[in-house]
Amino acid sequence: MMWLVGAVVFWLAAWAVNAAVARSALGRTRGGRVFVPVLFGVTVLVLWEGVVRGFGVQPVILPPPSLIGAKIAGSAGVLWADFVQTVVKGALSGFVIGVGAAFVVAVAIDRVPVLQRGLLPIGNFVAALPIVGLAPILVMWFGFDWQSKAAVVVVMVFFPVLVNLVAGLQASERMQRDLMATWGAGYWQTLVKLRLPAAMPFFFNGVKIATTLALIGAIVAEFFGSPIVGMGFRISTEVGRLGLDMVWAEIAVAALAGSVFYGAVTVVERWVTFWHPSQRH
Amino acid sequence: MxxxxxxxxxxxxxxxxxxxxxxxxxxxxxxxxxxxxxxxxxxxxxxxxxxxxxxxxxLPPPHQVAAELWKGVAGQAVTSKRSLVYHGFVTFRGTMMGFALGIVLGVALAVSIVRFRVMDMSVMPWAIISQTIPIVALAPMILTVANQLGIDSREVPKAVISAYLSFFPVLVSMVKGLRSPDQMQLDLLKTYNASEGETFWKLRLPASMPYFFASLKVAVAAALIGTIVGELPTGAIEGLGARMLIGSQFGEPLIMWAALFAAAILAGLLIVAVGIVERVARKRMGVPA
Incomplete structure (x- = not known):
């Protein structure tokens, strides 16, 4: 009962603080913009802990955050090994290959208008398909280790990046291209100095979608066969043993990896497309 | 054309x-x-x-996949466990439940985010972070938990996963859409002495509709992916995802490919259907085509 009351009181207090900060001048500052969501996140954790303890919820249904935290600290070695296997070997290598391939193909297609007009609708359609379904087939082709996971990721990230980059390469204006022509710029000069930079905001839209898809692909592929290490493998076996604290620990790692990955891409985007209106502050 | x-x-x-x-x-x-x-x-x-x-x-050549697909669609009674129409329908049902849940959640969150500044500041960042979490990591656990809670149906966890993936595009577009009326229009309504509720129903909501429909196409594709992922790691016996899993476990590539293409066709149909709904709605709202 104490836990429950405490959690609710904390929740109401935090809500009042947040509402006050959001309304005050503090909410306009940088610190306020960080403070409010952080306090909200902390509130959710406190409420979770309080409800689980207050109602005596079984840890096999929902372990409290403190237990999950202890599990993360206690099995850091296993979590790190899984992280390396799934995120670094599977997702990252596949992501790099997939984005690189999409880049090359997009630039190649751009020279052939027929391909471009034909591929854009098909690519758009394929980008909306449940490509995760290819996972079992690719696991069959490339074996159980990380190569098959990387292959799934390659296929998943390829189309969103391709479609966005092909659209982006058409984003430069007629006037700008004419200007390049009057300066006597060749195809490659126009491409490198005008059209590729102009395509970058589109490209990064695709890459951002690809970051989440990469992690999804790498984890799903592990459900179809994996060595005895990896986040997808750990989650499916620990669920079977009702070790939900370990499952939540893996989820926390996955969430952190996903957010950092996304954040890193955003930083690169800001650095590359500093000129774009959406980046001005 | x-x-x-x-x-x-x-x-x-x-x-x-x-x-x-x-x-x-x-x-x-x-x-x-x-x-x-x-x-x-x-x-x-x-x-x-x-x-x-x-x-x-x-790698089965196209005609083999087409033959298997045809066998699965037309060669069986629709209620047969081997019929792709049957499994497709199970997946479709799950997709629709998740889609509906995602729309409700996305719209509700968007409305409260536009209305309350606190919600905007505290919830919006977490909504973005939620999408960087690979939901599939949660899928097996959602199932176990649902089981523990005594929810026997496999539909609920599937719908939760698919709603988790589909609410985000709706949320982002609706926030944009509800904020799309410009200051002049808002000022005009103020001169009419319109209440906040009236402003919402008569200006903000209609103005957000194009954004809403644009997001639906993304959301329905995401809902389908969520449903299929929800069927994959769970030992499900029905649905296109389960067919893929069965094909993988029994080493029957043709089953996998047929299920994959059935899923692709389903995705195509869903996107076309949403497009038609959009066109009808736009016409009724008097938007020139």
């Missing part, structure tokens, strides 16, 4: 040709192995037909 269709058909043709070539290349290994075991040699001309009709091809 014709200028548009021609390049698409050309690219499709190229894909089919590449596919056949890849099928020959990948399936040839098996034929050569068989021949070597039998102590005979085969010429390339003999290999090609043999790569086209294997029971367990590494």
């Amino acid at each position: 014709k200028e548009k269709a021609l390049p698409v058909l050309a690219v499709l043709g190229i894909i089919v040709v590449i596919w056949y070539a890849a099928a020959v290349w990948m399936n040839a290994t098996w034929v050569y192995d068989q021949a070597e075991r039998a102590g005979t040699t085969v010429s390339f001309a003999e290999v090609v037909p043999q790569t086209m009709a294997q029971d367990r091809p590494l």
